[in-house]
Amino acid sequence: MQKPIKASAIANANIALVKYWGKRDKKLILPNNSSVSVTLKDLHAHTTVDFSKNYDRDIFILNRREFRVGTEEYEYTELFLSLIRKIAKSKLRAKVVSNNNFPTAAGLASSAAGFAALAAATNEALGLDLNKKKLSMLARRGSGSATRSIYSGFVKWRKGKKEDGTDSYAKQIADAKYWPDFRIIVCITTKEEKKIKSRAGMAQTVATCPVYNGWLRASKDDLKSIERAIAKKDFTLLGKTAERNCLKMHAIMMTTTPPIFYFNKPTIDVMQSVLEWRKEGIECYFSIDASPQVKIICLEENIKKVKEKCKHLKGIKKIIITKPGEGVRIIKKHLF
Amino acid sequence: MQKPIKASAIANANIALVKYWGKRDKKLILPNNSSVSVTLKDLHAHTTVDFSKNYDRDIFILNRREFRVGTEEYEYTELFLSLIRKIAKSKLRAKVVSNNNFPTAAGLASSAAGFAALAAATNEALGLDLNKKKLSMLARRGSGSATRSIYSGFVKWRKGKKEDGTDSYAKQIADAKYWPDFRIIVCITTKEEKKIKSRAGMAQTVATCPVYNGWLRASKDDLKSIERAIAKKDFTLLGKTAERNCLKMHAIMMTTTPPIFYFNKPTIDVMQSVLEWRKEGIECYFSIDASPQVKIICLEENIKKVKEKCKHLKGIKKIIITKPGEGVRIIKKHLF
Numbered sequence: 001m002q003k004p005i006k007a008s009a010i011a012n013a014n015i016a017l018v019k020y021w022g023k024r025d026k027k028l029i030l031p032n033n034s035s036v037s038v039t040l041k042d043l044h045a046h047t048t049v050d051f052s053k054n055y056d057r058d059i060f061i062l063n064r065r066e067f068r069v070g071t072e073e074y075e076y077t078e079l080f081l082s083l084i085r086k087i088a089k090s091k092l093r094a095k096v097v098s099n100n101n102f103p104t105a106a107g108l109a110s111s112a113a114g115f116a117a118l119a120a121a122t123n124e125a126l127g128l129d130l131n132k133k134k135l136s137m138l139a140r141r142g143s144g145s146a147t148r149s150i151y152s153g154f155v156k157w158r159k160g161k162k163e164d165g166t167d168s169y170a171k172q173i174a175d176a177k178y179w180p181d182f183r184i185i186v187c188i189t190t191k192e193e194k195k196i197k198s199r200a201g202m203a204q205t206v207a208t209c210p211v212y213n214g215w216l217r218a219s220k221d222d223l224k225s226i227e228r229a230i231a232k233k234d235f236t237l238l239g240k241t242a243e244r245n246c247l248k249m250h251a252i253m254m255t256t257t258p259p260i261f262y263f264n265k266p267t268i269d270v271m272q273s274v275l276e277w278r279k280e281g282i283e284c285y286f287s288i289d290a291s292p293q294v295k296i297i298c299l300e301e302n303i304k305k306v307k308e309k310c311k312h313l314k315g316i317k318k319i320i321i322t323k324p325g326e327g328v329r330i331i332k333k334h335l336f
Numbered sequence: 337m338q339k340p341i342k343a344s345a346i347a348n349a350n351i352a353l354v355k356y357w358g359k360r361d362k363k364l365i366l367p368n369n370s371s372v373s374v375t376l377k378d379l380h381a382h383t384t385v386d387f388s389k390n391y392d393r394d395i396f397i398l399n400r401r402e403f404r405v406g407t408e409e410y411e412y413t414e415l416f417l418s419l420i421r422k423i424a425k426s427k428l429r430a431k432v433v434s435n436n437n438f439p440t441a442a443g444l445a446s447s448a449a450g451f452a453a454l455a456a457a458t459n460e461a462l463g464l465d466l467n468k469k470k471l472s473m474l475a476r477r478g479s480g481s482a483t484r485s486i487y488s489g490f491v492k493w494r495k496g497k498k499e500d501g502t503d504s505y506a507k508q509i510a511d512a513k514y515w516p517d518f519r520i521i522v523c524i525t526t527k528e529e530k531k532i533k534s535r536a537g538m539a540q541t542v543a544t545c546p547v548y549n550g551w552l553r554a555s556k557d558d559l560k561s562i563e564r565a566i567a568k569k570d571f572t573l574l575g576k577t578a579e580r581n582c583l584k585m586h587a588i589m590m591t592t593t594p595p596i597f598y599f600n601k602p603t604i605d606v607m608q609s610v611l612e613w614r615k616e617g618i619e620c621y622f623s624i625d626a627s628p629q630v631k632i633i634c635l636e637e638n639i640k641k642v643k644e645k646c647k648h649l650k651g652i653k654k655i656i657i658t659k660p661g662e663g664v665r666i667i668k669k670h671l672f
Binding site: 210211213214215217218221243244247248250251252254255257258259261263264265267268269271272275 | 546547549550551553554557576579580583584586587588590591593594595597599600601603604605607608611
């Protein structure tokens with residue numbers, strides 16, 4: 001009989017410069033478009049998993065709160081653990097404890113970090129010996145954007161073409177040290193959980209947005225621009241492309257039936273301000289995922305100015321200044 | 337020699353339920369898509385024109401401010417007057433004085449009301465004897481949306497197909513009394529002039545928006561829905577269609593290069609609130625033109641509740657409760 005095994009991993013959140021929005025396969029979590037992200041140094045999930053015959057069902061505790069059977073959070077975790085059991089040919093149930101050092105479900109890629117950490121921890125716990133490519137494919141099954149949190153620095157998630165998803169995985173474009181003066185300022189505008197989860201929002205967009213095909217076409221162009229921008233360290237091209245890509249994503253969400261609208265008042269304030277600051281000569285760009293939080297991208301030379309400007313904006317609860325960070329890693333410290 | 341003649345007209349602003357956004361001919365002001373609007377009872381422009389040999393150049397005074405040669409406002413007015421002179425075979429210069437009873441250039445269709453009134457006043461002053469259809473075509477040359485302010489109630493502007501624009505004019509769908517409990521609440525969120533005028537914004541959208549064709553396709557569907565909604569007095573269909581059409585327009589503006597973003601913080605607040613109020617059972621919808629102002633559409637039965645709710649929203653400078661109103665009319669009261 002298999003010995004019960006426990007392992008812990010840390011994975012960072014990531015912010016997409018070219019967004020992932022819409023699935024071609026909901027079960028396998030295969031995207032309609034490729035995406036590119038930056039893994040964020042200071043926002044992470046720390047996850048411990050313990051497989052043991054002591055558990056008669058899976059247990060999931062996130063940020064000290066236990067999620068019951070039937071909640072979305074529990075069901076997705078259980079689905080993921082069942083997949084792991086199938087791969088590992090194990091019947092052991094697991095206890096999963098995960099803590100984020102940033103607000104959860106508020107649109108800060110908590111599920112990306114969480115599932116990347118869970119994938120790595122289960123891989124370690126059950127001795128699956130998956131390489132990073134395989135690990136990114138496994139993490140994908142938990143949450144699409146988790147695919148990218150496996151790697152450090154700048155990461156591309158290739159959408160792939162195959163029906164079985166074996167060509168849909170992440171690849172590192174450049175590591176965390178590649179662009180030393182690259183900075184991301186995370187502006188937390190609310191700590192409330194977002195009303196519409198990405199999964200539901202995407203499905204609704206694919207089903208009802210009249211210009212979704214336009215999004216897919218435009219996102220191909222943005223992908224090329226971002227890859228060129230990273231290769232050349234062309235910050236202007238990167239910022240402009242990321243900002244426009246984000247606006248396109250929000251545009252397609254706004255035009256679904258019923259409309260999905262993630263912005264709150266501070267979101268708008270930061271967006272309008274960033275556009276103003278650029279006119280004043282401070283080069284910075286915004287990006288917003290499926291949430292009211294805003295990330296400002298700038299270079300180290302402007303970080304003081306942007307930070308000072310942010311202080312005068314109402315409605316920002318907290319700012320976190322961060323930079324490209326590490327990929328997922330196994331750690332010895334367990335959470336229970 | 338022609339006697340100098342003076343005439344005055346009043347025209348109401350209008351709010352589009354299916355928006356006009358983008359021209360197929362900039363000189364003739366021919367649109368890429370047909371649009372439908374409601375003429376608003378309580379927002380109007382009062383315009384007096386005086387053609388006389390006493391003037392050696394056109395004079396344009398708007399809300400007690402004289403616009404000089406070279407300003408956009410002066411040039412568009414002068415262009416329009418030159419067109420009139422060509423039609424009337426006159427060489428007389430004119431003095432135009434116009435007052436709006438609502439904030440100007442803040443995105444409340446002041447140019448629609450202004451040019452509709454100017455078209456009617458010049459028609460009267462120079463005895464052109466244009467019928468309403470011709471008048472709507474003339475008003476169109478001043479400002480696209482002015483085409484619709486010629487008529488009362490619910491109005492359609494047919495885009496037309498001809499290159500010379502002779503089939504691009506407004507038609508009344510139903511008069512102002514047709515839907516007695518139809519109400520529009522204009523929420524003024526700023527009295528500042530908008531940063532990007534519609535004319536420039538449209539041109540930028542047509543030139544750079546990657547999903548502009550999707551907008552044109554979707555707007556055809558919305559047109560059918562709105563016409564059906566008006567015919568059947570189906571308020572839910574009308575409201576939903578208008579709200580989504582507005583979001584689509586803002587979506588295409590957001591995705592131009594550079595992005596055009598008209599919303600301010602109160603705009604977002606009203607939008608989010610309207611979505612909430614609907615969940616609470618108060619049926620109302622928002623519509624936003626190329627400006628931060630929000631119009632809420634509801635029926636008389638909900639007007640008290642919506643008004644009360646609006647009072648608790650920060651950032652609304654003023655609300656005007658109005659309903660479908662009259663078309664352009666000649667009046668005897670001159671402004672000078």
